């Protein structure tokens with residue numbers, strides 16, 4: 001390995017040790033306090049909308065993985081450079097590492113759930129990394145030149161400098177000595193010394209990996225709420241969902257089922273690691289413009305009447321034809337009742353819900369109190385909420401996109417006003433109100449089909465208004481009514497199908513829905529930002 005390569009390796013293993021040790025220190029401090037997690041979360045919060053859009057478009061739900069990969073590559077480069085520039089008498093690399101440690105500590109302190117101890121993982125890790133880097137570099141500089149094949153001509157000007165190479169440690173001089181003064185320092189001695197450096201590097205590297213793995217494993221098991229969730233017994237709903245009408249499910253191959261299973265349900269949130277919120281420490285505070293603050297814990301909920309409701313959730317980032325939409329039965333507690341107990345002031349118009357990880361959504365107070373089935377949900381499809389869908393409790397509001405209503409891991413409802421408070425995505429350029437736009441999707445067929453009878457089918461949604469009609473258009477022909485499946489609730493999507501006698505050739509199929517108020521969905525094409533995509537879905541089908 002060339003000299004700068006060894007120096008780079010010293011930097012990389014030292015920084016690796018910082019990350020590994022930080023991971024260990026973060027176990028008692030708290031999830032998200034380790035440097036990469038803290039920096040990642042801060043980056044997510046401060047990414048300009050354009051970049052964010054591009055990342056979601058390009059990587060889809062792998063966007064978080066890509067962020068970690070990117071941070072890993074940057075960390076690797078910075079660590080290698082820190083090693084290359086570090087000198088015994090000139091600790092530039094140490095300063096670089098120190099700056100990163102302070103930056104990471106600052107990012108950790110900025111997290112919504114942070115206290116001062118959140119700085120510790122980064123600071124302890126980096127302090128140790130600096131000590132180890134200095135030690136490795138001293139070892140390296142004491143070891144002498146890496147042996148290079150094809151000896152360079154000796155540089156007479158460097159001849160004297162080479163004598164005190166042990167205290168200077170400049171790569172050029174080192175190689176001059178190694179190549180040209182084999183009798184001054186015996187090559188076998190230099191090689192032994194280099195092995196000494198390599199052993200140091202490998203040793204630190206092993207420690208770094210061991211600390212990192214131990215930290216991850218201990219952290220995951222210490223914080224995971226998977227065990228307690230598995231033991232939760234949901235109260236039987238006082239008002240259960242009647243069994244779903246079989247006529248809601250047309251059971252056409254390729255058509256999305258009426259109910260989405262928990263494992264197939266889309267997941268969208270800003271959390272880099274899924275928040276682990278124990279029901280033992282969870283509480284919900286209703287406060288702000290209210291007559292009396294309310295504080296509820298999980299046990300209080302069990303004493304309240306519960307309901308079960310079918311509601312289709314939709315993400316504002318769902319493009320036309322996209323799959324960021326899912327339908328489930330939700331078990332929970334009526335928000336209108338909870339909010340009424342707090343006594344909201346007449347001039348309040350917004351409920352700012354806040355999650356354990358600092359996400360906020362701003363919902364119109366009216367949408368949560370107008371009699372629709374807006375819920376504080378604890379169950380999903382007959383199970384306790386999956387951890388990634390908000391365990392132990394989340395909001396579900398029919399008719400509003402998730403970003404303005406569906407707060408997972410919810411801990412607070414602040415009754416306030418739209419002219420006083422701004423929610424997470426509104427601050428980032430998305431609309432402050434997010435009613436769901438009437439939409440439809442063509443699920444089948446995809447690609448090529450045989451000429452003859454072809455069933456075109458899909459789902460349509462206009463939550464809380466319901467779907468009254470779906471029409472299909474072939475090749476700019478007239479709009480034809482589709483057959484509608486049963487609609488167990490106006491708060492869910494509705495399946496539709498259309499039997500088409502398909503002639504050979506390439507055809508374009510479009511669909512559009514009419515909601516329960518008689519309004520046809522808009523043909524106007526809009527991007528997802530700022531308030532949801534619109535336009536008719538279309539599909540090109542080759543009939544052979």
Ligand SMILES: Nc1nc2c(c(=O)[nH]1)N[C@H]1C(S)=C(S)[C@@H](COP(=O)(O)O)O[C@H]1N2
Pocket residue numbers: 265266267268269270271313314315316355356357359388389390401402403406407408409
């Ligand atoms: N705590 C928290 N809750 C959140 C979000 C989030 O980022 N953090 N994202 C919202 C968005 S944009 C959507 S679309 C829904 C998605 O819910 P799901 O992941 O259960 O499908 O959650 C909402 N609730």
Ligand SMILES: [Mo]
Pocket residue numbers: 268314315316317401402403
């Ligand atoms: Mo969303």
